[in-house]
Amino acid sequence: MFDTKSTMSERPLSPHLQIYRLPITAVLSITHRITGVILSAGLVLWAVFLMAVAAGEAQYASTQVVLDSTPGKLLLWAWIYALFFHLCHGIRHLVWDTVHGLERNTLNRDAYLEIGGSVLLTLMVFLFALLRS
C-alpha cells in the first residue's frame, strides 16, 4: 500500500503502449477493467433509482421520464452490455484461477468466444424484452 520514493521514479512502463500494438487478449483485459469502473459508476445511478422508487409515485415520475427517454434507454443498454462483457471475461478469470484455459493455442479463440457471448447475451435479453413489451 505504501510506496517508497523508488517506485515513484521515472521508470519505463510495461507494456510500452506507444510502440507495442496490444494483442486481442490485452485489449479484452483492459476492457474488463474499464467495464468494471463503468459498472461501478452505474451503481450510483441504481441507488438513486431505488431511492426515487421509495420516495413514491409522484417523485418517481420524473425519474421514469429520464429512464424511458432515448438517452436513458441507451445508457441502460450500454450498462447491461458492459455487465455481460464483464461477466463473460470474469468467468474466464475464474477459470484461469483453476490453472485452466491458459494454453497459447486457445487463448485467441476464447477471446472471440467471449466477445460473441457477451453480444449474444445482450441481444437475447433485448429481444426477450422487445417481445414482452
Add this chain to the structure above:
Amino acid sequence: MNYQTPLGRARGLGSAGQGSHEWWRQRVTSVALIPLTFWFACSIALLPGLEYEAVLNWIAAPWNSVLLLFFIILTTYHTLLGLQVVIEDYIHTPWVKILSLVGIRLVFYFLGLAAVYATLRIVFAD
C-alpha cells in the same frame, strides 16, 4: 525457552499471509454475481417502461426483495475490492492514494446503505 527474536522467526517465511483474503473475497463475490447478473439484467429489461407499479411489484415480491438485497451487498463489496486494485495500480502518490481508498469506501458504503434502506422501505411500505 525460545530465544528466537520475532524477526528471526519471521525471516524466510515469505509474506505475512495477509491480502490473499481480499483476492478470495473478490472470487467469492464474482461467483455469486454470475446468477444474480442474469436475474438482474433480465428483470430490469422485462419491466415495461420501468413504470412505477411494475417496479414496485417487482421489488416487493419476496424472492426479488431478498435477491435484490443480496445483489446490493455483493456488488458493493465486489466493487470496493475491484476499485481498490485499480487505485493501487494507477495512483502512486501516497496521500492521494489513501484519500481515494477512504473515499471509495465512504461513497459505496453510503450508496449501499441507501439502496438497502430504499428496498426495505418499498417492501414494508404497503
